[in-house]
Amino acid sequence: MSTDTRNVQPLRVEGVTVRFGGIVAVNDVSFTVQPRTIHALIGPNGAGKSSCFNAITGIYTPASGQVRLGETVLTGTPPHKIARQGIGRAFQNLALIGTSSVLDNVMLGRYSLTKGQFMAYGMRLPWTMRQERAHQDRAAEICDYMGLSHRLHTPAGALSYGEQKRVDLARALCVEPTVLMLDEPAAGMNSSETAMMAALIHDLRDDLGISVLLVEHDMSLVMGIADRITVLDFGRRIADDVPAVIQRDPEVIKAYLGGAPDESGESAEAAAISSEETSA
Amino acid sequence: MSDTEIANPPATPETTGTTPVTARRSTAARVAPLIGWAVLLLVLFLTPVYVPGEWLSVLCWIMAGGVAAMGLTMLIGQAGQFSLGQAFFLLLGGVTYTVLAADGDAEYIGFGLPPLVALIGTIIISGLAGAAFAPISGRLRGIYLGVASLSLVFLGYYLSHELPMLAGSASSGRYAPTFSVPGFDFGETNPQLLLLNVPMGAAERQFWLFAGLTVIAYLVGQGAMKGRVGRGWRAVRDNEAVATVMGVSVPGEKAKAFAISSAYGGLAGVMVVWWYSGLMKPDEAVELGTYSTYTTIALLAMCVIGGLGSLGGAIAGSALVFGLPLALPLLTGSNQTVDASGTAFTPIVITNLVFGILIVLIVLFEPRGLAGLGTRLRNLIRR
Ligand SMILES: Nc1ncnc2c1ncn2[C@@H]1O[C@H](COP(=O)(O)OP(=O)(O)O)[C@@H](O)[C@H]1O
Numbered sequence: 001m002s003t004d005t006r007n008v009q010p011l012r013v014e015g016v017t018v019r020f021g022g023i024v025a026v027n028d029v030s031f032t033v034q035p036r037t038i039h040a041l042i043g044p045n046g047a048g049k050s051s052c053f054n055a056i057t058g059i060y061t062p063a064s065g066q067v068r069l070g071e072t073v074l075t076g077t078p079p080h081k082i083a084r085q086g087i088g089r090a091f092q093n094l095a096l097i098g099t100s101s102v103l104d105n106v107m108l109g110r111y112s113l114t115k116g117q118f119m120a121y122g123m124r125l126p127w128t129m130r131q132e133r134a135h136q137d138r139a140a141e142i143c144d145y146m147g148l149s150h151r152l153h154t155p156a157g158a159l160s161y162g163e164q165k166r167v168d169l170a171r172a173l174c175v176e177p178t179v180l181m182l183d184e185p186a187a188g189m190n191s192s193e194t195a196m197m198a199a200l201i202h203d204l205r206d207d208l209g210i211s212v213l214l215v216e217h218d219m220s221l222v223m224g225i226a227d228r229i230t231v232l233d234f235g236r237r238i239a240d241d242v243p244a245v246i247q248r249d250p251e252v253i254k255a256y257l258g259g260a261p262d263e264s265g266e267s268a269e270a271a272a273i274s275s276e277e278t279s280a
Numbered sequence: 281m282s283d284t285e286i287a288n289p290p291a292t293p294e295t296t297g298t299t300p301v302t303a304r305r306s307t308a309a310r311v312a313p314l315i316g317w318a319v320l321l322l323v324l325f326l327t328p329v330y331v332p333g334e335w336l337s338v339l340c341w342i343m344a345g346g347v348a349a350m351g352l353t354m355l356i357g358q359a360g361q362f363s364l365g366q367a368f369f370l371l372l373g374g375v376t377y378t379v380l381a382a383d384g385d386a387e388y389i390g391f392g393l394p395p396l397v398a399l400i401g402t403i404i405i406s407g408l409a410g411a412a413f414a415p416i417s418g419r420l421r422g423i424y425l426g427v428a429s430l431s432l433v434f435l436g437y438y439l440s441h442e443l444p445m446l447a448g449s450a451s452s453g454r455y456a457p458t459f460s461v462p463g464f465d466f467g468e469t470n471p472q473l474l475l476l477n478v479p480m481g482a483a484e485r486q487f488w489l490f491a492g493l494t495v496i497a498y499l500v501g502q503g504a505m506k507g508r509v510g511r512g513w514r515a516v517r518d519n520e521a522v523a524t525v526m527g528v529s530v531p532g533e534k535a536k537a538f539a540i541s542s543a544y545g546g547l548a549g550v551m552v553v554w555w556y557s558g559l560m561k562p563d564e565a566v567e568l569g570t571y572s573t574y575t576t577i578a579l580l581a582m583c584v585i586g587g588l589g590s591l592g593g594a595i596a597g598s599a600l601v602f603g604l605p606l607a608l609p610l611l612t613g614s615n616q617t618v619d620a621s622g623t624a625f626t627p628i629v630i631t632n633l634v635f636g637i638l639i640v641l642i643v644l645f646e647p648r649g650l651a652g653l654g655t656r657l658r659n660l661i662r663r
Pocket residue numbers: 020023024025043044045046047048049050051052
């Protein structure tokens with residue numbers, strides 16, 4: 001049974017608001033990630049993209065609104081049970097355990113798919129060890145897919161930045177997600193690495209038949225692979241459409257260029273955004 | 281498993297794709313540790329034949345400290361939860377075992393349970409007590425959690441003062457039964473058992489018992505830390521958001537880490553009462569003595585010296601912190617552990633100097649402690 005039969009449900013964000021004291025980080029935002037699409041969430045720094053991710057994965061509790069995966073309401077579920085629903089997430093800052101091996105890092109993604117407490121592992125119960133080996137093999141397979149098979153037993157901290165990004169992605173894939181959430185997967189990468197990352201994300205969607213929700217600053221990457229784009233600015237949704245329309249949306253251009261409309265569109269936006277990135 | 285398979289993943293540029301994908305290490309890499317363990321067990325088995333009783337006693341004391349430190353180092357180094365309360369769980373374990381195993385009389389409460397039942401009961405009760413600390417440990421972090429857990433040591437001192445029917449009457453302590461299983465009494469003083477013509481008396485048997493418990497405590501901890509549990513704890517330690525998103529219940533794992541650490545503390549507490557043949561004056565002073573703030577800090581020092589999170593390091597740390605003060609008088613031939621004059625370099629003073637200096641050196645040069653040095657050495661040898 002191949003994974004294109006994974007039961008992928010639409011991820012619906014419905015009127016979600018996230019507040020921190022007086023700050024409204026996400027303001028009544030709605031969008032739907034259709035099954036097997038690459039959906040990009042873009043916007044200037046501080047627009048609320050990461051907060052939106054955190055609301056979806058239950059790290060932040062929305063002040064109002066809800067998130068649904070198919071018919072399942074994710075909002076209000078204990079946050080550690082959301083992974084089990086098929087949400088895999090890679091992080092904006094490298095959030096690996098530097099002293100642990102790549103395999104150990106990636107195996108964290110299997111946490112919600114495995115069982116066994118302290119004594120079961122401590123006594124190395126046969127079925128616990130059998131489960132562990134089966135899941136390690138699967139994790140190794142995913143690492144192989146990500147081009148990390150020669151690094152399995154290397155401490156994650158010893159890897160190059162690009163490799164660490166891939167470990168983070170492999171860990172998210174180890175959840176066996178139906179919706180893969182990527183927070184700035186190409187941050188800090190040069191243009192050829194970015195192109196490779198774009199190809200990888202595209203392949204992942206095609207091979208696994210999963211949805212991808214993507215936060216990314218690199219416009220060339222987003223415009224190249226996204227099926228649909230939601231644009232946030234100061235926590236509000238200012239646009240939600242296909243890339244060709246977004247590229248020409250005056251409000252989006254205004255948000256990115258601080259009010260100076262520019263017909264050259266894409267490249268100017270990318271320049272504006274990459275300068276933001278360095279200041280971040 | 282069929283629903284978790286990728287159908288023909290296309291090779292990314294870096295993929296070698298020649299060997300079948302597996303996470304397993306070579307047969308040699310898996311067999312070598314087994315041989316190592318077999319040798320170690322044989323050495324431990326024969327140690328009482330060749331090592332004199334007073335040194336066996338030192339080794340036993342090191343192992344008692346090592347078990348307590350193993351629990352603490354998992355809590356601090358793996359789960360990232362600071363604690364200065366381990367001496368309390370040493371006391372709790374000691375009192376619980378004594379109460380469960382000793383016979384009751386007019387002065388003391390006791391249930392006279394078989395020692396094995398009392399031992400297992402003590403480990404469970406200590407673990408539950410650690411879990412009961414969860415409402416506090418889940419809300420506080422770092423140094424605040426350290427101070428809150430330190431208050432447990434004061435609580436233990438106060439309670440043992442107030443409840444002499446459990447912990448022994450003022451400054452006298454209370455006798456605790458030695459361990460025995462049907463057919464084998466570890467407290468046997470008049471042994472019929474000879475090994476290579478050496479009689480295996482109480483000291484020798486205690487060494488076997490302590491070595492067995494320490495090896496089990498090590499293997500259980502190591503297995504858990506290598507697997508899913510340890511991965512969850514390390515994620516909680518390094519990034520709670522990542523842990524949560526990957527399916528780890530952060531409050532749940534924090535509570536479990538405290539429970540496990542306390543259960544190790546409780547087991548070590550039982551070893552301590554066996555070593556002293558009873559509860560040693562838990563109500564004597566809160567800052568010095570078996571269950572004092574001094575001990576709690578000594579246990580923390582073992583973890584830091586050994587390398588936070590390393591179980592082997594915890595034992596090595598105990599060899600220095602608990603072992604030196606007992607070993608030095610044996611080496612120098614004097615039999616005092618505390619020098620009355622107070623000016624000379626007594627073993628305790630020397631030990632304190634040594635572990636003080638070691639902690640400074642480790643913080644400066646090798647934050648992974650003795651375990652880190654061990655890794656470096658092994659890498660040097662492999663090259
Ligand atoms: N934990 C938090 N506490 C307080 N303010 C926060 C927190 N997380 C995010 N914010 C604020 O919410 C806004 C949106 O941040 P974020 O979601 O990180 O934006 P983005 O990912 O789009 O750059 C910012 O103003 C930020 O300062």
